[in-house]
Amino acid sequence: MMPETSPILADYIMRDSTMVFLIIGKEGNILESNNFTDALVGKKLKGLALNELFIDFGKALDLDQLLKESTEKTLVNLSTAANLPETYYFRFYDLGNTILALGEANNYEIGLLRKSMLELNQELNNLTRELQKKNAELKKLNELKNQFLGIAAHDLRNPIGIIMGYSDFLLEELIEELTPDQIVMLETIQNTSEFMLHLLNELLDLSAIESGKLRLEKQKSDISALIRKNITINGVIAAKKNIQIQMQSFESIPDVLFDENKIEQILNNLISNAIKFSLAGTTVRVNLFLTGDHVTVAVADQGQGIPPHEIDRLFKPFQVTSVKSTGGEKSTGLGLSIVRNIILGHGGKIWVESKVGVGSTFYFSLPLLRPSP
Amino acid sequence: MIDNKLFLTYQSSLLSGSRSGCTQIVNGLIKSEISIKELYINLFQRSMYEVGTLWEQNKISVATEHLCTSVTEYLISLCYPSIFSAEHTGKKAIITCTPGEYHQIGARMVADYFELHGWDGYYLGADTPADELIKFTTEKLPDLMAISISVSFNHANLLRLVDKIRHTFPDLTILVGGQGFRWGGDEAFQSLENIYLIRSLDELETKFLNPQAT
Known part of the structure; x- marks a missing residue:
């Protein structure tokens, strides 16, 4: 029976079988492989070294050792075209000058995996x-x-x-x-x-x-003028607490596209906050400068500073820090959250740098108008 | 609008397990403001019916069928922002699969259909044990229950489950349906009061979800 079926079996194994079939030379080079194995690995294996197919974790591939173990099925991980190793159960047969390697997947195991x-x-x-x-x-x-x-x-x-x-x-x-x-x-x-x-x-x-109903009426405006106006208004309150406000701007700042009322609200919030938390005899500095394609405003006080663990929640609604105002002024806990949203609505950024005992600087930046192409 | 060319492209991506290819198509359709109803019926339902047919005809493996199901379930979740934003009617439905029924995608689409029409569609999942279903029903007191079977050999499980539910909740309206009725089996339910066999999402809509429109 066998002699007649052998060519049929050989043809089946080479063309249709989903078994890994390899003929290996004694030097570890692949002499023959079936279609399935080539497809699994994603390349023609004939002529390649066996270690291009077998992934041997931790130790060098030892063909002699594998042959000794061939009385038992040996688990070998294969490198596949899908870039995921596949485990096959191998038997190795010594054919004299060559080695026959036959490997099968465990379909029961794969079935369980698929179900899971x-x-x-x-x-x-x-x-x-x-x-x-x-x-x-x-x-x-x-x-x-x-x-x-x-x-x-x-x-x-x-x-x-x-x-x-x-x-x-x-x-x-x-x-x-x-x-x-x-x-x-x-x-x-x-x-x-x-x-x-x-x-x-x-x-x-x-x-x-x-509710997404924040409407910004942006127009080209002079931010320096707006800062000066706000400093004048807040200067009265600052003077009552013996606090000075200074503005510094060393550059010529071009017009920026913003909602004047909303940015005024932001300036008022940041400057009045700085006054609120500053001690008498100190100075609040408002700086205006260009940073790349943004204009940045910095409001710095010489106040008490904010503890580092409270910085993250500063811009969240209904959050009040442990820092107390110096004149008994109240806080709603909403101001900075609103400020942040208005700045984000302008496509800008807001951040703070603070050191306890030294003071805090609140920065916000607004994008500069892009020149027309 | 899902024309045949688009459907075939989608079906080919689905059968090859290309989640990204399918996602691109579905996201494009969602962006074009296609109705969820059309997406469900003309894309998800149609493609999964074809997958089922190919599996029945031994043209695709069970593994490929499962892959298509997984990809479709993921794609359905892309529609949730639209589905769950419907105005609520205050009505509640429990949707479930029988014990032993592991194909859940049809039942989930039914649950989503309830949501789309403003109902609270509580979906309990595949292979739901009868006792758990009874317990959940006692908690939620739904206006309606829908039970799905996708394969016909779960008919007996369905009959047992319906019997158990009617014993505890004799007045509860129960809808049964799913691909498990494709080759018949409806006669067992015809004589039962308050039990209705629903053959399609359209029938569900016209008879129970939006009856005044007909």
Whole structure:
């Protein structure tokens, strides 16, 4: 029987079988390989050295040793075209001048692996589905929250405006008739109302930013002039605390495209923050300079500095650091988060450098206008 | 619009396991604001039906079929931002496969279809044990339950499962369906009250999800 079937078997092994079939010379060179093995490795193996196919982790390939072990199936890792090693179970037969190597994959093992991968993939996809569903629900809740925040803050502004107006009126018109205690009370009402109005404005800003409704009306403007204007306004408050504000700009700064109201809001926030956390007799410096294709503004104080572990949360909403203001000024915890979003909306960047006991410098940069081609 | 040429390109990428090729096509369609319904029916469902046929005809291996399923499941997840943004109706459905049913993609598409129509489509996955399903149903009290079988030899499992559910929730409307009914088997469910065999996503839509439109 065998002599007649041998050519058929040989033809099958060379052309169709998914078994690794190799005839190896005693020197370790491949003399013959079947189609499947060439396809698995991704190249014609005939004439190549066996170590181009066998991946031998940790020790040099020893054909003599492999032949000795050939009474048992030997696991060998093969380098494949897919760049993933494949384990085949080999038997080696000494044919005299050559060695016959026959290798098979363990289909049972591969089947288990496939089933496990399939189950893991299903689980992953189901978890992704759950996660995406939760994300959509959270997005809707966040939209609702922003709507609520916007409506509440907007509707509270009018009554607070009335409280502020009447307390102003009483302080201005009836000052002669009020006792010192009553004046303190009215000033407290006025200060608290101002803070509440400031808080409501920031909540409205935050709600607009979070719901993607931040509108920037950008136009070509002179940022140096805007800084000077803001320093003048804040200079009055600084003077009350015996703090100086200086501006330094050594370069000619071209016009930049920005929303004047929003950048003024940012300057006001950074400069008033610097005053808020500075001690009497110190100086707040505002520098303006060009950095590549950006214009950068730096607001530096000689204040208390921010502890390094608090820097990361500075620009997140509702975060207040452990650093106390020097004049009892209050913080909403929203300002820097709004500032960051406005800067990002301009395509700019914001960052801070700070050292405890030395002071902090807040930087923001805005892209310069690109010259028309 | 998915024309035949695009479909064949997609199908060829799918059969060769090219996730990136398929992703490029699906992302392009999503960008062109194709309706999720068309994507589900004319791309995902059609291609997976063809994969199933090729497997039945021994033209592709079971490994290739699994590869196509994995790639399609991933591609479906690209549609989730649109699917889950539908306005909610407050209705709830539980969608599941019978015990022993490991092909989950059809059931998952049904669950997504419920979501697309504003329902909460709770999807429990492949091979769901009956006790777990009963427990989950007790917690969620759904308006409807849908059970899928993709291969016909799960008919007996489906009958047992339906029997168990009806014992605990006699008034609950149950939809059954899936490729497991391709060669029949619906007669066992015809005489049962509150049980409906649904043959397509279109039928699901017109009879249960959007009945006023018909």
